Amino acid sequence: MDIIRPGTQIDFMKYRKAAFALSAVLIVISLVAVFVRGLNYGIDFTGGTEIQVAFSETVKTDEVRSAIGPIGLANATIQSIGEDGDNEFLIRTPTEGDSGDDTVQQIEGALRDTFGEEKVDIRRVDMVGAAVSQDLKQKGFLSLFYAGIGILIYIWWRFQLGYSVGAILALAHDVIITVGVFAIAGREISLPVIAALLAIVGYSLNDTIVIYDRIRENIKKAAGSFGFSSLLDSSISQTLSRTLITSTTTFVVVLALFLFGGSVINNFAFAIMVGLIVGTYSSIFIASPILLFFRREKK
Amino acid sequence: MDKFKLKGLLILAVLVVGILFAAPSFFGSKEVPEGWIGPKEKIKLGLDLQGGMHLVLRVVADKAVESRMNSTASDLKAQMVKQRIHYSSVSPESPELLRVVLRVPDDYGKLADLIRSGYPYLQEVDRSSKGGAMTVDYRISAREAATIRSQAVEQALETVRNRIDQFGVSEPSIIPQGDERIVLQLPGVTDPDRAKDLLKNTAILEFKLVDEEHSVQDALRGDVPSGSYVAYMKEGNQPILLQDRAVLTGDLLDDARMRIQSTYNEPYVEISFSREGGRIFERVTSENTGKRLAILLDGKVYSAPVIREAISGGKAIIEGRFTDAEASDLAIILRAGSLPAPVEILEERTVGPSLGRDSIYQGFLSMIIGGLVVVAFMLVYYRFSGLIADLALIVNIVLILGALAVLGATLTLPGLAGIVLTIGMAVDANVLVYERIKEELRLGRTAKMAVDAGYKNALSTILDANITTLIAAIVLFQFGTGPIQGFAVTLSIGIVASLFTVLVLCRWIQEWLVNYQKIERISI
Numbered sequence: 001m002d003i004i005r006p007g008t009q010i011d012f013m014k015y016r017k018a019a020f021a022l023s024a025v026l027i028v029i030s031l032v033a034v035f036v037r038g039l040n041y042g043i044d045f046t047g048g049t050e051i052q053v054a055f056s057e058t059v060k061t062d063e064v065r066s067a068i069g070p071i072g073l074a075n076a077t078i079q080s081i082g083e084d085g086d087n088e089f090l091i092r093t094p095t096e097g098d099s100g101d102d103t104v105q106q107i108e109g110a111l112r113d114t115f116g117e118e119k120v121d122i123r124r125v126d127m128v129g130a131a132v133s134q135d136l137k138q139k140g141f142l143s144l145f146y147a148g149i150g151i152l153i154y155i156w157w158r159f160q161l162g163y164s165v166g167a168i169l170a171l172a173h174d175v176i177i178t179v180g181v182f183a184i185a186g187r188e189i190s191l192p193v194i195a196a197l198l199a200i201v202g203y204s205l206n207d208t209i210v211i212y213d214r215i216r217e218n219i220k221k222a223a224g225s226f227g228f229s230s231l232l233d234s235s236i237s238q239t240l241s242r243t244l245i246t247s248t249t250t251f252v253v254v255l256a257l258f259l260f261g262g263s264v265i266n267n268f269a270f271a272i273m274v275g276l277i278v279g280t281y282s283s284i285f286i287a288s289p290i291l292l293f294f295r296r297e298k299k
Numbered sequence: 300m301d302k303f304k305l306k307g308l309l310i311l312a313v314l315v316v317g318i319l320f321a322a323p324s325f326f327g328s329k330e331v332p333e334g335w336i337g338p339k340e341k342i343k344l345g346l347d348l349q350g351g352m353h354l355v356l357r358v359v360a361d362k363a364v365e366s367r368m369n370s371t372a373s374d375l376k377a378q379m380v381k382q383r384i385h386y387s388s389v390s391p392e393s394p395e396l397l398r399v400v401l402r403v404p405d406d407y408g409k410l411a412d413l414i415r416s417g418y419p420y421l422q423e424v425d426r427s428s429k430g431g432a433m434t435v436d437y438r439i440s441a442r443e444a445a446t447i448r449s450q451a452v453e454q455a456l457e458t459v460r461n462r463i464d465q466f467g468v469s470e471p472s473i474i475p476q477g478d479e480r481i482v483l484q485l486p487g488v489t490d491p492d493r494a495k496d497l498l499k500n501t502a503i504l505e506f507k508l509v510d511e512e513h514s515v516q517d518a519l520r521g522d523v524p525s526g527s528y529v530a531y532m533k534e535g536n537q538p539i540l541l542q543d544r545a546v547l548t549g550d551l552l553d554d555a556r557m558r559i560q561s562t563y564n565e566p567y568v569e570i571s572f573s574r575e576g577g578r579i580f581e582r583v584t585s586e587n588t589g590k591r592l593a594i595l596l597d598g599k600v601y602s603a604p605v606i607r608e609a610i611s612g613g614k615a616i617i618e619g620r621f622t623d624a625e626a627s628d629l630a631i632i633l634r635a636g637s638l639p640a641p642v643e644i645l646e647e648r649t650v651g652p653s654l655g656r657d658s659i660y661q662g663f664l665s666m667i668i669g670g671l672v673v674v675a676f677m678l679v680y681y682r683f684s685g686l687i688a689d690l691a692l693i694v695n696i697v698l699i700l701g702a703l704a705v706l707g708a709t710l711t712l713p714g715l716a717g718i719v720l721t722i723g724m725a726v727d728a729n730v731l732v733y734e735r736i737k738e739e740l741r742l743g744r745t746a747k748m749a750v751d752a753g754y755k756n757a758l759s760t761i762l763d764a765n766i767t768t769l770i771a772a773i774v775l776f777q778f779g780t781g782p783i784q785g786f787a788v789t790l791s792i793g794i795v796a797s798l799f800t801v802l803v804l805c806r807w808i809q810e811w812l813v814n815y816q817k818i819e820r821i822s823i
Contacts (some may be wrong), residue, residue, distance in 0.1 A: 155767070195787075253665075
């Protein structure tokens, strides 16, 4: 069984200008979204208190709001999560200073007083003070930075500089667009999402490297003169069925996580889904055509 | 025996070891049955899966410096009276600065001698005379302050450990982080508020003289003499008039133990002071023999015995018709209870048991659904070779679980997601190899040649692709915390395991098929 008929050669390079234009537009939209709409940072990075609570009777968002109104938290973000019958809510408030411990106890107390001790199930409490959120923010960005450096060095060592630049540009492309989608969708950037971005970095590279390896191999085989552009086309075409199969199997499992994995890792799964799609596209249409620039300069 | 068979045996050995280590975890919360020959360690579940509490505490160590300066101030006052140094006030101006105002500036020489001999950690920073009085400012030396701070954190760590032990948490993890922080992992804590109260309680121990010159009744009516206040006994809540100033505090205590008085078989608590504490205690008791000394914990008076004689040697006893349990509890509070400085909670992450159970269920549900789709796809697309890949996938998961158990790593919810991702990714190596084999077959190679070339040509690609992901995972482990590290761990183990299952296990099976079973057509 074959998805791509053997011997198929698709002229990917013919579309490279269109692809560059598309990517440029997507990146601009992403950057505008990030800088204009802003990113919805979770409490991991802003500091704050987040309480996930489930009630054993029907409770409406407004009732939760009026329950915590008297303790001065009427402006808290209250979000109904899960399915309709779950009566589950996410209450979030910002925290001033290093410790928001009092806020946690106040909210819990107010909910128990209003709805009754037995009807309130505090499922999760996350309280992050300012000092810790600063640390987490710094570590999160440092980790993306160091992963980029480490990968750059590895590819540089294994391939030539041109490949390395192509791979890193494709990575930046993937991360920027994924973050842009988060900004547009208003989804929350939390610690697991940073982990997902790093996973995207790994996977996007995976695809790129498979194609690069084939390009390098084909260059070795094709002793003498050859058209570099058509060599790129045939390299991508030869690996296309693998690219599609792996992307599909990975996408399927992440989709399962997204649909059935629960609220805690929903954003994580979403980030990887977006990153997979963008990453697969970029290894074909961005990472590979970039090599053309380096090739031309040498001639 | 040839190399090929030896390789087969090695693979079998890895498989058996993997299964042995993975097996105990399948019993879930049940005990591993008697007679199980393998290891018994199960995979540790993270707090986000089993429920529990993660706390980051900060010890406010500056408070420890402050309280040391306070006790130094009162000690200094007494010494100055003894040596006839005429002062009008001794007061801490900031946590690190002590201001002495001398009524007679000529006494400065004596003061300087006293400081040099008795309080070498105080450094004079400023001196000025005004209207016949002299003001001298002393700063605690940076080294002494740093020592007090680090001791405060160390002692707080010890105290927190003791308290958690008393609280009865199974397998807690309590580790220091940076200069002032303590990270606690408390699995299975069902009452987070009680746990937090237990930790935040400073339980500061103080010794104060009872004001016996004035009447408690007058004070209760509102006529409180200056320098005194009304406190209440812990038992019975009777009022008692105490001097404001603590003559001694808990940070100068070394130890507290329950002892049994041999003649009457009555329990009491013996406390041992540090050297400085012992000196202060000896002075206080010699100057106040016959008076009552109150022992307070967080402002509550535990007892107020009469001082019978000056006590040297740095030991004191607290008696008060205790039962054995009461005496033992008091000793625990004194020993473990005194936090040298207050703590504040910088970060709290609590997952209730219901969410933990849901997360495990949802994690495994996605794993099974995703896994089944992938298994079915491989079977349909690659037929018999797909079956081999599916076998490799199952072995892969067993090896990940076994490795988690043997490394003592913690399985978190993102860690479960990492395993799910590995399922999607693990087949990638198979796909790379199979696509190569197909290409070779199309070129008209024999089955044997195609298998050889397929694995050989795909090798460097597979390694490159996986090593870069491994780099990302290692960086993630380095910078991540708790649950995120769990993701990095399963991702890394998954990568290594998939390299083994594809490049060693699958290759062996297919080589066996073409070389030993003389299969001429590969079902792929």
